[in-house]
Amino acid sequence: MIRELTRTDAEEAFGRRTVATTALADEAEHIADACHAMAARFSRGGRLITFGNGAAAADAAHLAVEFVHPVIMGKRALPAVSLVTDPATLTGIARRSGFEDTFAAQLRAHARPDDIAVGISADGACVNVARALGEAHDRGLLTVALVGGDGGAVAALARERPPARVDHLLSARSSDPYVVKEMHVTMYHVLWELAHVFLERQGRAS
Amino acid sequence: MTGFEALYPFLYPSADEPPGGDDAREREVFAEVRRSTRDKVAEIAALRARVLATYADEVVGCAGAMAAAFAAGGRLFSFGNGGSSTDAQAVAEMFSAPGDPGAGLPAIALTADVAVLTALSNDVSFEVVFARPLAASGRPGDIALGLSTSGNSANVLRGFAEARRQGMVTVGLAGYDGGRMAEVDTVDHLFVMPSSSVHRIQEAQTTVYQVLGELTLRALAGGPR
Numbered sequence: 246m247i248r249e250l251t252r253t254d255a256e257e258a259f260g261r262r263t264v265a266t267t268a269l270a271d272e273a274e275h276i277a278d279a280c281h282a283m284a285a286r287f288s289r290g291g292r293l294i295t296f297g298n299g300a301a302a303a304d305a306a307h308l309a310v311e312f313v314h315p316v317i318m319g320k321r322a323l324p325a326v327s328l329v330t331d332p333a334t335l336t337g338i339a340r341r342s343g344f345e346d347t348f349a350a351q352l353r354a355h356a357r358p359d360d361i362a363v364g365i366s367a368d369g370a371c372v373n374v375a376r377a378l379g380e381a382h383d384r385g386l387l388t389v390a391l392v393g394g395d396g397g398a399v400a401a402l403a404r405e406r407p408p409a410r411v412d413h414l415l416s417a418r419s420s421d422p423y424v425v426k427e428m429h430v431t432m433y434h435v436l437w438e439l440a441h442v443f444l445e446r447q448g449r450a451s
Numbered sequence: 452m453t454g455f456e457a458l459y460p461f462l463y464p465s466a467d468e469p470p471g472g473d474d475a476r477e478r479e480v481f482a483e484v485r486r487s488t489r490d491k492v493a494e495i496a497a498l499r500a501r502v503l504a505t506y507a508d509e510v511v512g513c514a515g516a517m518a519a520a521f522a523a524g525g526r527l528f529s530f531g532n533g534g535s536s537t538d539a540q541a542v543a544e545m546f547s548a549p550g551d552p553g554a555g556l557p558a559i560a561l562t563a564d565v566a567v568l569t570a571l572s573n574d575v576s577f578e579v580v581f582a583r584p585l586a587a588s589g590r591p592g593d594i595a596l597g598l599s600t601s602g603n604s605a606n607v608l609r610g611f612a613e614a615r616r617q618g619m620v621t622v623g624l625a626g627y628d629g630g631r632m633a634e635v636d637t638v639d640h641l642f643v644m645p646s647s648s649v650h651r652i653q654e655a656q657t658t659v660y661q662v663l664g665e666l667t668l669r670a671l672a673g674g675p676r
């Protein structure tokens with residue numbers, strides 16, 4: 246039996262976004278710092294490598310295409326690749342060395358020290374994302390994580406001392422994975438735009 | 452001055468450089484970048500509020516129609532280009548791999564099948580990459596959900612035309628003024644995000660499809676409120 250929905254259902258659902266959206270403005274400083282660091286990596290030839298599970302896999306692919314094919318005319322294409330788009334590779338790794346080694350195994354094959362690793366996890370509990378970020382940091386990559394909830398294992402990497410293996414932890418203030426995803430979409434749109442701002446400025450300074 | 456320079460004038464040297472040289476300029480850039488983030492957050496908050504005010508009833512109606520279609524054995528096909536192709540995949544994942552593992556529904560992103568996409572693009576044209584799979588697999592009572600920020604993507608519009616021919620429920624997400632998607636008569640449930648920023652449009656579209664998903668699953672779970 247299908248339950249009858251009312252306007253209140255829509256209003257309540259939209260309303261659940263409000264607090265997290267307001268809180269997103271509080272991440273402005275962390276976002277600026279991450280963009281500054283990403284621009285420095287791009288300007289010395291680094292590439293962006295993105296990964297995540299489930300809905301965050303779609304976000305990883307979205308973030309990569311933002312950089313490769315900018316929606317704002319005249320912005321230069323930057324090297325970016327997501328690790329989520331090749332099911333042959335992903336299932337091959339999962340079968341051979343376990344799901345937890347997906348992304349990390351790809352990073353071992355592809356990553357260079359100047360690159361940037363961006364891991365996306367709505368609750369921070371994704372073991373393969375945490376492992377890949379740790380692996381990336383150990384190889385010299387800049388590590389950026391987009392999380393929500395309590396940040397889980399991914400946020401724990403940012404709290405390690407010393408040195409933390411997540412350089413830039415960007416958190417959505419919600420434990421609802423749908424709401425977290427929406428905050429992440431805004432975050433990575435802003436990451437793209439403001440990384441270009443710093444990159445252009447660094448280009449002019451040199 | 453390019454559009455980007457107009458947006459970020461502080462990036463570009465001018466006659467009125469702040470005193471203090473490079474460090475002061477660096478601090479100024481950081482301050483402007485932080486302000487830019489806060490402005491964008493305010494924009495998306497306002498856009499979501501506007502979308503809710505315009506479409507609250509339509510969201511409920513659409514989720515009810517999707518729930519009815521799933522309940523009657525219908526399947527969902529989602530499609531879009533670029534960033535919207537990743538949204539199509541998130542839509543399919545939302546239904547086929549929901550929080551409750553037992554509540555999975557048949558949903559497929561037409562953008563995920565690289566073999567079909569490249570075969571059709573190579574052999575016929577990019578315009579048919581969504582219409583052809585829908586012609587092959589679509590049945591009356593299925594759901595077609597297409598996303599296009601401009602509302603003008605030719606392959607998305609061809610997809611809706613085919614879905615309508617098949618007797619499917621059609622759901623369209625667009626931006627700006629809706630573009631061609633708002634002009635054709637093949638979209639049963641149309642949601643237009645009134646913004647001229649592709650990024651804000653995509654963010655509001657994400658809210659719309661995720662709320663549609665949540666309400667559809669809630670309706671299907673049945674029982675009292």
